[in-house]
Amino acid sequence: MTYTRNNLPSSYQPYEKLTICSNSLIGGGHVVELAGALPLIIGYGEKPQVWLQAISNPEKMEFVSVVENSVSKFPAVEVKEIDGSIIITIQGKQVLKVRNVSNSEAVVENMDLRPIGLNLYGDANNMNIPNGSFSGNSMSGGGVLLGLGG
Amino acid sequence: MSSRIENQQISETIQVHGLISGASIGTWQEDYPLTALDFEHIKNGKPVTFNWANSILLATLGFGFNVLGKGATTLAGVEQQIYVGEWIALGAGVAISIALYFVGLALPNDRKRVMKEIKEHFNTAPKHRQVVPGENE
Secondary structure, eight states: OOOBTTBOOTTOOOOSEEEETTEEEESSOEEEEBTTBOSEEEEOSSSOEEEEEEEEETTTTEEEEEEETTEESSTTEEEEEETTEEEEEETTEEEEEEEEEETTEEEEEEEEOGGGTBOOEEESSOEEETTEEEESOEEESSOEEEEEOO | OOEEEESOEEOSOEEETTOBOOOEEEEEEOOOOOOHHHHHHHHHOSOHHHHHHHHHHHHHHHHHHHHHHHHHHHHTTOOOOOOHHHHHHHHHHHHHHHHHHHHHHHSOOHHHHHHHHHHHHHHHSOEEEEEEOOTTO
C-alpha cells in the first residue's frame, strides 16, 4: 500500500509548522509528491513520527515502505532517537534528522533522500534539488512543495 | 528550472525535473563460495561407471533394434531366424549396464555431494532486502 495525500497513515497527525532544510510548511504540508505518492511523511508524536517510502521501481512508480511510525522495516535501515530527534540512516548514510521543537513544530536539520531514489538533499540552511536550491521559503495551507516535472 | 529560490511565499507545488535518481530495493542472498575443487567435482565428480553403463546401454539398444528388425520381417511373412545367442547378447548388455549403474550408485559421488551442498546453501541462507543506489547518485 502506498501512502498518498488521500491515504495517509491512520496515526498521522500533522505538525502545525514543519521546517525542512529552512523551508517552512505551515498547516500540515508535505515536502514532495511523486505520482501521487508521498515518499516522506513527518507527523507529530512524542518523538517525530516518520514514514519513508523508497522508489522500488522508477519505471512503474512503485514504492516500498522502509520506515513506518519511525520504525524500520528493513535491516539496512536504522532509526535512532537521540535527544528528541529521529535520525534515520540507510547503510550508514544519514537520510533524515528531524527534531521535535514543540507540540506543533518540528525541524528537519539534515536530509538526503538519494538512497531512497530521490535527488533531494539538504541541511539546516538549504535544500538542494536538481539544478537549483531552496532556502527560507514558506508554504501555507497544507500543500506539497515539490512535484515531479514531466 | 535552474535557479535559487529564496525567502518566497510559495502557494503552488513546484514541478522539478530529474527528481528521481533511480535507486531501487533489491533482494540479496549470500552467494555460494564455489572453489576450484568444487568446480572439478561438478565437472568430473560423477563415477565413471555411469558413463560405461550409458555406453553399453546405448550399444545394447542399437543391437536391440537389429533384433526388432528381424522380428518385424518375420511378422511380415518372411521367416527370419533369431538365434538364441542374440537374445543372450541382448540380455547380457542390459544386465551389464544395470550392474554398472548400481556400482556407480555405491561409489562416492562428489558431484552429487557438491550439488547437494549448493542446494542446501540456497535453501537456508537468509535473504536480505537492501537499497541499491541509482546511477545519478
